[in-house]
Amino acid sequence: MRVNLTVNGRPQEADDVWEGESLLYVLRERLGLPGSKNACEQGECGSCTVRLDGVPVCACLVAAGQAEGREVVTVEGLADHARERSRSGCATGVRGTPLDEARAWQAEGPDAQAAEGSGLSPVQQAFIDAGAVQCGFCTPGLLVASDELLERNPDPSDADIREALSGNLCRCTGYEKIMDAVRLAAARRSEGV
Amino acid sequence: MDFLRPASWDEALAAKAEHPTAVPIAGGTDVMVEINFDRRRPEYLLDLNRVADLYEWEVGTDTVRLGASVPYSKIMESLRAELPGLALASHTVASPQIRNRGGVGGNLGTASPAGDAHPALLAAGAEVEVASAARGTRLIPIDEFYTGVKRNALRPDELIRAVHVKKADGPQQYAKVGTRNAMVIAVCAFGLALHPGTRTVRTGIGSAAPTPVRATAAEEFLAAALEEGGFWDNGKIITPAAAKRFADLCAAACNPIDDVRGTASYRRHAVGVMARRTLTWTWESYRGARRTTEGAA
Numbered sequence: 001m002r003v004n005l006t007v008n009g010r011p012q013e014a015d016d017v018w019e020g021e022s023l024l025y026v027l028r029e030r031l032g033l034p035g036s037k038n039a040c041e042q043g044e045c046g047s048c049t050v051r052l053d054g055v056p057v058c059a060c061l062v063a064a065g066q067a068e069g070r071e072v073v074t075v076e077g078l079a080d081h082a083r084e085r086s087r088s089g090c091a092t093g094v095r096g097t098p099l100d101e102a103r104a105w106q107a108e109g110p111d112a113q114a115a116e117g118s119g120l121s122p123v124q125q126a127f128i129d130a131g132a133v134q135c136g137f138c139t140p141g142l143l144v145a146s147d148e149l150l151e152r153n154p155d156p157s158d159a160d161i162r163e164a165l166s167g168n169l170c171r172c173t174g175y176e177k178i179m180d181a182v183r184l185a186a187a188r189r190s191e192g193v
Numbered sequence: 194m195d196f197l198r199p200a201s202w203d204e205a206l207a208a209k210a211e212h213p214t215a216v217p218i219a220g221g222t223d224v225m226v227e228i229n230f231d232r233r234r235p236e237y238l239l240d241l242n243r244v245a246d247l248y249e250w251e252v253g254t255d256t257v258r259l260g261a262s263v264p265y266s267k268i269m270e271s272l273r274a275e276l277p278g279l280a281l282a283s284h285t286v287a288s289p290q291i292r293n294r295g296g297v298g299g300n301l302g303t304a305s306p307a308g309d310a311h312p313a314l315l316a317a318g319a320e321v322e323v324a325s326a327a328r329g330t331r332l333i334p335i336d337e338f339y340t341g342v343k344r345n346a347l348r349p350d351e352l353i354r355a356v357h358v359k360k361a362d363g364p365q366q367y368a369k370v371g372t373r374n375a376m377v378i379a380v381c382a383f384g385l386a387l388h389p390g391t392r393t394v395r396t397g398i399g400s401a402a403p404t405p406v407r408a409t410a411a412e413e414f415l416a417a418a419l420e421e422g423g424f425w426d427n428g429k430i431i432t433p434a435a436a437k438r439f440a441d442l443c444a445a446a447c448n449p450i451d452d453v454r455g456t457a458s459y460r461r462h463a464v465g466v467m468a469r470r471t472l473t474w475t476w477e478s479y480r481g482a483r484r485t486t487e488g489a490a
Contacts, residue, residue, distance in 0.1 A: 018194070043225075
């Protein structure tokens, strides 16, 4: 079957989708967006976390057909999503991240200064600066979950952070740095950095 | 495999009537796991995401009619006052990602003895609203809904529309044993609701018998003990002996198995502990509320 959906602000269509296929498979294998990771395939690990109509979900547990006509934000579109959010209200012409750009996306800039204009969202920059990325496999899911937390709650307590990230596993066990990164992103935002 | 996408409840019932083997999928948090792991290859998937009615709830005089697909995160946010036991249970479900998708309809459809909502529904008192194109709507009392391990009273052409849960008329509590707070399938779980209006108590036990069950002997014992001592009126502390007897009767209501998550004897023990604790929490809350309303210092 064919599935039409909006991914990172741009309409996309996927063909020859098997009816039992997950949204995660469509994103990775049909649209060439491997940012969302495929690990447990049972909603345990959170590494496939995406926003579905704004809500964080495990893409591995959404049937492809259920995403028909809906809006998905993946880690590849996170920087753009954050930019749109910060300038919301202003008309900005063309929005969203096209597939070829999303496929070529990579993190740049070892510090906040160098990252000026390099296309990182604040939460992505905070993960780099806090050393919250080890093997990096869980990072995309954690970024999407952290970004959504800070959108909803700009000044989260440690308990709020732990709760919001409780569905994301880090097998390197780098949780302390991840906590640091979310605190850092929140602090920078409150200081208007 | 065919993917059926009804746009309304009537269309969904018609599709289920035409294809009784169709597997309904809403949040997908159970169904997609089975498909991903090749444990299930249904001929038809019946997607209920477009049926907007299933995402709504209505708060009535005595009950809340909770749409089958209302996600757990909404129950936690919006129904904490009306359905405190179910809201607490919802908070123990998996992770935010799962709670954003899963709902009580799926818990009932899967009917796993470990489903987190069941003890809360049993304790509060509930009826499951199911419907079919041929016979219309019927209400199944929650006590008759669970018929075996992962089996329920649904007929092949029926779908779960909503669950009618009694609004709390007293304190409710929920406890669950697992290895961590998030992403845990219950080793066992316990729900308790005090119903001062009828001077009764109800319980629900999860993951400690082939189906979710109530501890009716424990309920009857406690109701009689509270009545006899005039506890509902005098608001005295429940005696340790009565609490222990209640806990023992709850443990005795279990019929657990040994499995990877825990042994049968551990489950029995833990249910007793949870019964005693939730009784203390709810009763202290009842006494506290009584004192406040009577203005005693």
